[in-house]
Amino acid sequence: MTMPSTAIIGAAETDELGTLPDRSELQLHAEAARNTLEDAKLAPADIDGIACAGQSPIAVAHYLGIEPAWIDGTGVGGASFMFHVRHAAGAIAAGLCSTVLITHGQSGRSRLGPAGGGRGRDSLPGQFETPHGIVGPPTLFPMGVLRYMKETGTTHEQLASVAVAQRRWAARNPRAKYRDEITVDDVFASPMIAYPMHKLECCLVTDGGGALILTSSDRAEEMDLPHPPVHLLGAGEAMETPMVSQMEDVTSSKAFRRSSAAAFAQAGITPDDVDHLMIYDAFAHLPIYGLEDLGFVGRGEAGAFIEEGHTSPGGRLPLNTNGGGLSYTHTGMYGMFALQESVRQLRGTAPAQVDGVEISVAQGVGGMFMSGGTVVLGRERR
Amino acid sequence: MATPTKPSPKATPETQPFWDATARGELHLQRCRPCDAHYFPPRPFCPTCHSQDVAWEPVSGRGRLHTYVINHRPAPGFEEEAPYPIALVELEEGPRLMANIVEAPAEPDALVLDMPLEVTFEDQGGMQVPKFRPAEPQEGAR
Numbered sequence: 223m224t225m226p227s228t229a230i231i232g233a234a235e236t237d238e239l240g241t242l243p244d245r246s247e248l249q250l251h252a253e254a255a256r257n258t259l260e261d262a263k264l265a266p267a268d269i270d271g272i273a274c275a276g277q278s279p280i281a282v283a284h285y286l287g288i289e290p291a292w293i294d295g296t297g298v299g300g301a302s303f304m305f306h307v308r309h310a311a312g313a314i315a316a317g318l319c320s321t322v323l324i325t326h327g328q329s330g331r332s333r334l335g336p337a338g339g340g341r342g343r344d345s346l347p348g349q350f351e352t353p354h355g356i357v358g359p360p361t362l363f364p365m366g367v368l369r370y371m372k373e374t375g376t377t378h379e380q381l382a383s384v385a386v387a388q389r390r391w392a393a394r395n396p397r398a399k400y401r402d403e404i405t406v407d408d409v410f411a412s413p414m415i416a417y418p419m420h421k422l423e424c425c426l427v428t429d430g431g432g433a434l435i436l437t438s439s440d441r442a443e444e445m446d447l448p449h450p451p452v453h454l455l456g457a458g459e460a461m462e463t464p465m466v467s468q469m470e471d472v473t474s475s476k477a478f479r480r481s482s483a484a485a486f487a488q489a490g491i492t493p494d495d496v497d498h499l500m501i502y503d504a505f506a507h508l509p510i511y512g513l514e515d516l517g518f519v520g521r522g523e524a525g526a527f528i529e530e531g532h533t534s535p536g537g538r539l540p541l542n543t544n545g546g547g548l549s550y551t552h553t554g555m556y557g558m559f560a561l562q563e564s565v566r567q568l569r570g571t572a573p574a575q576v577d578g579v580e581i582s583v584a585q586g587v588g589g590m591f592m593s594g595g596t597v598v599l600g601r602e603r604r
Numbered sequence: 605m606a607t608p609t610k611p612s613p614k615a616t617p618e619t620q621p622f623w624d625a626t627a628r629g630e631l632h633l634q635r636c637r638p639c640d641a642h643y644f645p646p647r648p649f650c651p652t653c654h655s656q657d658v659a660w661e662p663v664s665g666r667g668r669l670h671t672y673v674i675n676h677r678p679a680p681g682f683e684e685e686a687p688y689p690i691a692l693v694e695l696e697e698g699p700r701l702m703a704n705i706v707e708a709p710a711e712p713d714a715l716v717l718d719m720p721l722e723v724t725f726e727d728q729g730g731m732q733v734p735k736f737r738p739a740e741p742q743e744g745a746r
């Protein structure tokens with residue numbers, strides 16, 4: 223499939239990230255939206271498409287005084303924003319709208335006016351997962367890790383090295399929540415949350431938000447913009463199962479494999495062409511799965527690849543350069559922050575800027591490997 | 605303050621036969637006749653071929669430890685047994701179920717992947733929830 227190139231012309235996060243007891247979730251959406259409009263020097267009236275997850279896009283648009291002609295409430299977990307980017311590109315290409323605002327706001331820590339979730343007693347997860355004493359993602363997301371380790375020979379040290387590598391990036395990012403470099407022994411010394419995952423192998427829980435504005439690349443090049451546009455080269459979306467217990471293979475994400483294959487095909491790239499990579503890291507095993515499922519390394523090679531420093535500052539594949547969900551921030555649906563960092567790296571404005579980033583990939587995940595969204599961004603349009 | 609109780613599942617029409625069976629101390633799954641394959645979770649058609657020629661049948665209750673976590677931050681009702689294993693059990697018939705491993709220490713050395721397991725049941729809010737415990741290897745088992 224080919225479609226006209228689309229560009230991100232606005233991108234900004236909420237004023238603050240962390241613990242924000244004075245803002246509702248809806249307000250975090252609005253703050254991110256307003257900052258993003260300011261970033262692009264656009265007015266609410268310039269926006270004719272809106273997308274968000276968690277909160278209703280209708281509630282967000284009404285709150286902002288926007289009357290959109292195109293609305294996308296795709297809510298497939300933390301990867302929703304990757305889906306929104308792809309849907310917006312299609313909508314713009316199809317002439318459904320010209321300028322789409324995608325917002326994220328989540329009171330993941332303070333829980334102020336959060337949108338509801340669905341794992342009731344009579345849902346399938348409520349019947350076949352919840353009764354076994356699960357406590358949120360830490361008990362579900364890492365379910366396949368021991369199997370993966372047995373099948374590939376990956377070690378606990380290699381798993382811990384994911385957190386170590388990302389902290390090296392966070393140490394270079396003043397906005398990161400945790401900035402002190404750590405060792406594998408520090409990871410092992412942190413409290414056990416759900417074996418084999420220690421606390422430092424689990425993401426943060428924070429408040430915050432971010433937003434993006436997209437328009438066509440043709441229009442972006444005609445506009446007098448404060449930042450160079452970042453062009454969408456390809457995107458893909460895929461799903462597997464809402465129940466981690468029913469994954470086809472608990473040692474690999476089918477959603478990652480399929481969304482990335484679609485995105486890379488549309489962009490006409492291979493992993494060798496990627497200069498910068500973001501892989502949604504709710505837990506330390508996600509970058510390991512992602513490196514393999516996206517085709518950057520072979521089966522069972524990701525742990526050693528990270529341990530050897532190839533994804534760390536100075537390495538050949540800079541990964542999760544904001545510090546990731548493990549060290550930067552994680553509101554609950556982190557995908558927006560992966561996209562923000564890809565845009566910053568392509569603009570050349572990242573706190574831990576990598577030299578010569580021409581192509582960046584952001585891989586999102588929703589639920590516990592429920593969904594995957596991949597976005598390929600570049601400095602040059604296709 | 606009342607003592608927290610473990611979460612209790614609530615059946616739907618599609619899953620009622622599963623819970624009716626556990627109430628009798630039996631594990632039943634659906635099998636697609638055209639595919640000659642069991643599947644899970646319950647639904648009134650085969651997820652592979654969409655045939656509605658499916659039947660509820662008792663299964664062996666035997667399986668192997670496919671993977672697990674040991675949860676150190678207990679859910680309500682699980683306080684006294686923390687840390688406790690939450691596992692995926694691969695049944696002899698093929699499907700995988702999530703379940704706690706009981707009657708074994710909640711330690712990695714005692715929970716070896718692919719070890720044989722057998723089903724048992726525990727009352728949670730009036731529903732009999734499947735659990736698995738270590739079993740002797742079966743004759744001819746893989």
Ligand SMILES: [Zn+2]
Nearest residue numbers: 636639650653
């Ligand atoms: Zn069938």
